Amino acid sequence: MDTRVIGLVARKEVRDALRNRWFLLYAAGFALLAIALSQLSTGDSGTAGYAGFGRTAAGLVNLVLFVVPLMGLTLGAQSLAGERERGTLATLLAQPVTRTEVLLGKFAGLALALGAALLLGFGLAGAWVAARGGGVEAGAYAQVVGAAALLALATLSIGFLISSAARRTSAATAVALFVWLALVFAGDLGLMGSAMTMRLPVRTLLGLTLLNPLEAYRIGGIAAITGGLDVLGPAGVYADRVLGPSLVAVLAAVLVAWCVVPLIAAGVVFARRGIR
Amino acid sequence: MKSQPAQDREVMIQAEHLARYYGPSPALRDITFDAYRGEIVGFLGPNGAGKTTTMRILTGYLPPTSGRASIAGFDIIEQSMEVRRHIGYLPETTPLYTDMTVWSYLDFMARLRGVANRDDAVERAMSRVNLDDRADQVIGQLSKGLRQRVGIAQAVLHDPPVVILDEPTIGLDPRQIQDVRSLIHELKGNHTVIISTHILSEAEQLCDRVLVINRGEIVAAASPEELQTQLAGAQAVRVVLAPSVQPREVEKAFADIEGVAGVASEGDGRYLVKVTANGNPRAAIAQSVVGRGWPLLEMTPIGMSLERIFLELTADADVVDETEIDTDTDAGEEDGDA
Numbered sequence: 068m069d070t071r072v073i074g075l076v077a078r079k080e081v082r083d084a085l086r087n088r089w090f091l092l093y094a095a096g097f098a099l100l101a102i103a104l105s106q107l108s109t110g111d112s113g114t115a116g117y118a119g120f121g122r123t124a125a126g127l128v129n130l131v132l133f134v135v136p137l138m139g140l141t142l143g144a145q146s147l148a149g150e151r152e153r154g155t156l157a158t159l160l161a162q163p164v165t166r167t168e169v170l171l172g173k174f175a176g177l178a179l180a181l182g183a184a185l186l187l188g189f190g191l192a193g194a195w196v197a198a199r200g201g202g203v204e205a206g207a208y209a210q211v212v213g214a215a216a217l218l219a220l221a222t223l224s225i226g227f228l229i230s231s232a233a234r235r236t237s238a239a240t241a242v243a244l245f246v247w248l249a250l251v252f253a254g255d256l257g258l259m260g261s262a263m264t265m266r267l268p269v270r271t272l273l274g275l276t277l278l279n280p281l282e283a284y285r286i287g288g289i290a291a292i293t294g295g296l297d298v299l300g301p302a303g304v305y306a307d308r309v310l311g312p313s314l315v316a317v318l319a320a321v322l323v324a325w326c327v328v329p330l331i332a333a334g335v336v337f338a339r340r341g342i343r
Numbered sequence: 344m345k346s347q348p349a350q351d352r353e354v355m356i357q358a359e360h361l362a363r364y365y366g367p368s369p370a371l372r373d374i375t376f377d378a379y380r381g382e383i384v385g386f387l388g389p390n391g392a393g394k395t396t397t398m399r400i401l402t403g404y405l406p407p408t409s410g411r412a413s414i415a416g417f418d419i420i421e422q423s424m425e426v427r428r429h430i431g432y433l434p435e436t437t438p439l440y441t442d443m444t445v446w447s448y449l450d451f452m453a454r455l456r457g458v459a460n461r462d463d464a465v466e467r468a469m470s471r472v473n474l475d476d477r478a479d480q481v482i483g484q485l486s487k488g489l490r491q492r493v494g495i496a497q498a499v500l501h502d503p504p505v506v507i508l509d510e511p512t513i514g515l516d517p518r519q520i521q522d523v524r525s526l527i528h529e530l531k532g533n534h535t536v537i538i539s540t541h542i543l544s545e546a547e548q549l550c551d552r553v554l555v556i557n558r559g560e561i562v563a564a565a566s567p568e569e570l571q572t573q574l575a576g577a578q579a580v581r582v583v584l585a586p587s588v589q590p591r592e593v594e595k596a597f598a599d600i601e602g603v604a605g606v607a608s609e610g611d612g613r614y615l616v617k618v619t620a621n622g623n624p625r626a627a628i629a630q631s632v633v634g635r636g637w638p639l640l641e642m643t644p645i646g647m648s649l650e651r652i653f654l655e656l657t658a659d660a661d662v663v664d665e666t667e668i669d670t671d672t673d674a675g676e677e678d679g680d681a
Contacts, residue, residue: 075454079440086442155439158497161402161432163424340405340611 073172080176084142093138095183100130101192109199121292123196124211127189128288131215132281136222137247138181143226144243146173147337148233154237166338174227174330178212181219185212210291210315214322218284221325222247224333231333250281277317280325287318352379355505355535356401359409362559363396370396372559374447376409378552380504381532385550386539387653393559394539398509401537415504429435431498435509435539437490441483445474445493445586448482456501461625468496472526488519495526499534506534512545512634524549543653578618580625583641584632586612596635599625612640 084090095124108122147170150156159169189212228245233239276282286306290296296303310317356378363371371393374674378384386394399405401412403423411418417425440448449465458464469475476486482493491511491520498506511527527549540546547567548555555563555570563570574623584593597606597614602622607615618624625644632639650676 071457072455074452079451083442154434154436155440157399157402157404157434158432158438159455160404161427161430161434162452163427163457164455165424 068165068172069168071166073127073175076164076172077170077176077179080146084177084180087142089145089318090138090142090180090184093134094187097134097184097188098191099125100134101188102195104130104194105199108292109196114161115267123192124208124292125289127192128211128285128292131211131218131288133251133287135181135185135215135219136250136281138184138217139219139222139224140226140229140243140247141240142177142181143174143223144229144233144239145236146177146227147333148236148239151234152236166340167334170227170231170330170334170337174223176300177218177223178220185215186256187195187218188323189215197312205316207291214284214287214291214318217319218280218327221280221322221329224329228329228336231336239283245313250279253279270309273306273309277321281324283318283321283325287315290314290318301334354378355380355416356384356412356537357403358397358412359410361397361400361407361412363400363405364408365391369559371407371519372402374556374559376554376560376561376564378505378537380535382535382551383527383531383538383549385546385553386537387541387543387546387553388539388556389541391396392556394556395509396559397556398432398434398507398537401426402430402507403427406589428501429503429505431501431503431506431534433494433498433506433508435513437487437494439482439490439497440491442481444479444481445469445485445496447477448493449496452530453496453500458501462500464500466589468500471499471529474494486519488515488522491515491519491523492526495523499530502533504534506530508536508538510539512540512542512543519547519625525581578622579645580616580618580628581638581641581645582614582616582628582632582641584612584614585638585640588612589615592635593637596631597628600624600631602627 105123105127108126114152147156150159160166189208193208204226225246229246230239276286286296286303289303296307306314344485354377356376358374358376361371361374362369374393374397376384386397388394396405400407401419403419403426406420411420413419413424415429415431419426431500440451443451446465448470449468451493453461453464466475469478472495474489474496476490482490482665485493488624495508495511498508508527512523515523524545527536527538531551550567551566552566553570554561582593582597593614594606594608597603597616602619602624604617604619604622606617609615616624618630627643629639629642
């Protein structure tokens with residue numbers, strides 16, 4: 068594998084992302100909402116300081132939960148499908164480059180672009196809280212940002228898997244939106260509903276929750292901010308008791324698996340179509 | 344048109360029994376041909392005949408279901424990277440990164456290829472296609488003809504021995520078509536060029552050899568001139584009789600004459616009599632007409648145009664737009680033909 072080629076494709080992808088209206092809209096929207104949340108959370112003097120930070124961070128966790136997967140899924144879904152639809156993939160793959168190099172280059176470029184958008188949003192929100200006299204728990208905040216970055220990579224990876232099999236950008240985007248809805252609702256209403264109707268034991272409920280990258284992120288974020296999972300109810304208390312100090316490692320492993328497995332699957336699907 | 348006999352020249356492309364199936368549907372059934380150093384070979388065929396699929400296989404974009412091919416001696420499957428180093432490819436519809444400038448696009452492609460002396464190579468390629476003064480222009484703002492030149496510059500950037508151009512003149516106005524044709528003509532000699540086209544005059548003008556592809560098979564392969572003379576029935580005689588003569592009787596009478604391959608009534612007493620290879624039935628036709636007392640108004644020998652030969656060879660073609668089929672996806676496979 069030629070890292071020079073991966074670097075070249077990644078650089079081009081970053082440039083393209085910075086010209087992509089959707090990406091710019093997402094990034095600007097995320098940054099503005101993050102600032103708005105910080106303003107609301109530290110708005111009255113009574114909640115300044117750590118309480119203000121806690122509220123800002125909790126708000127950001129929820130914001131990330133909706134916006135970041137949407138960004139990751141749709142950008143990933145448009146990546147290969149877009150090149151295929153425009154016909155540029157045929158030219159690109161007629162160069163002496165492998166499909167794996169193209170895939171990894173595109174992934175790396177979009178990951179960098181997403182990372183920059185996240186840093187911008189979180190950076191502005193953190194700076195806003197700090198400027199208004201609120202204390203920022205750097206460690207907890209870094210954990211929330213790190214988990215958000217992993218969530219971005221995980222959803223980008225799923226987006227690439229969708230893209231590797233799609234021939235049209237519109238179809239890939241539609242599937243990505245459906246997956247986004249499914250993950251959001253499976254995490255919340257779906258699990259709650261099925262837990263009640265199917266009388267799922269708390270252990271199964273926790274297992275199912277951890278399978279969803281969005282939930283893994285939510286639990287990690289809340290644990291970082293509050294130091295415990297009591298706010299999540301019996302499942303949270305159970306997770307605390309069973310996983311204890313290894314909770315963060317388990318959640319990180321879930322998110323890393325979501326980053327790696329769909330990307331490998333995307334590589335297999337993409338490579339199966341061509342020579343080498 | 345060929346300057347040297349084929350057997351004395353270096354084979355640059357060798358394709359043996361290439362086939363490509365999408366499920367049970369064949370996009371290519373059996374493609375076998377050689378292309379020699381410095382010649383221009385035209386793939387001529389209706390939409391959906393298999394021209395694009397053959398090109399995609401040769402460029403490594405798509406694996407064949409069976410058969411083998413080599414470019415400059417490198418196997419397309421086993422030595423795919425070497426193959427790609429030895430070809431320049433311009434797909435149909437000239438897909439380019441339209442938000443890049445001409446220079447940055449060519450520079451990006453040169454970097455991907457790891458071209459030595461990159462700046463020189465980009466300048467040289469731009470100069471070959473007369474784009475020297477367009478370096479800083481955004482590709483999306485260029486006319487179709489200029490974009491086509493950018494695409495060709497990309498294909499010759501690394502001075503490859505083999506250049507593959509898929510429908511290089513499609514969608515261009517007549518002047519742009521002439522520009523692109525002269526560019527392709529200039530490539531001759533230094534490069535082996537494969538072009539696909541469904542424009543017969545283009546094949547006649549540009550190509551040393553024409554491979555007529557229909558339904559995934561080569562149905563004829565020869566120089567444009569040879570194609571006109573080699574094929575059975577390539578010569579014909581137009582006979583004009585008084586309209587009062589019954590066409591059925593004429594067809595019956597002519598069909599029995601030695602050297603006649605077929606008779607078609609064109610109405611108004613006009614008949615097209617196709618002649619077998621090396622056949623010369625004109626005297627016998629004249630005798631037959633006079634003997635029956637039919638008034639003979641005209642009898643003219645005519646050479647069949649490449650267009651008529653093409654139509655005859657591809658008479659059973661399905662008209663499928665190959666560009667609509669993406670062979671890189673499962674969805675494309677379901678669509679079948681390519």
